[in-house]
Amino acid sequence: MRKIDLLxxxxxxxxxxxxxxxxxWICVxxxxxxxxxxxxxxxxxxxxxxYYGLISVVSIAAIAVVSLYYLKLS
Structure with missing residues (x-):
């Protein structure tokens, strides 16, 4: 079993x-x-x-990294 599956x-x-x-469900x-x-x-x-205003480039990068991580897990 892969480590992520065990976790x-x-x-x-x-x-x-x-x-x-x-x-x-609320806190995460x-x-x-x-x-x-x-x-x-x-x-x-x-x-x-x-409609959203200014969004930080660092925030966009963080969202991209987290999204790629979870896509890789799935």
């Missing part, structure tokens, strides 16, 4: 409690957005996006 199996076993699942996205918010504070160039 996901352990994660799945430890997250069967409905309360734990609910807390993770919040943690991601807080980290992304802190990353956006890194001084860098910005890209103007219609």
């Amino acid at each position: 996901f199996a352990e994660y799945g076993e430890s997250h069967q409690n409905p309360t734990n699942k609910f807390i993770h 996205p919040l943690i991601f957005w807080f980290i992304l918010g802190f990353i956006s504070l890194i001084p860098s160039a910005h890209v103007a996006v219609l």
Whole structure:
């Protein structure tokens, strides 16, 4: 078994409690957005996006890296 499969199996076993699942459903996205918010504070160039305003290039790079990581896992 690959290491990532083992990690996901352990994660799945430890997250069967409905309360734990609910807390993770709320907190994991919040943690991601807080980290992304802190990353956006890194001084860098910005890209103007219609209806969203300015988005940091570093934030776009962070989203791309995280997306590629999860695509690779799947």
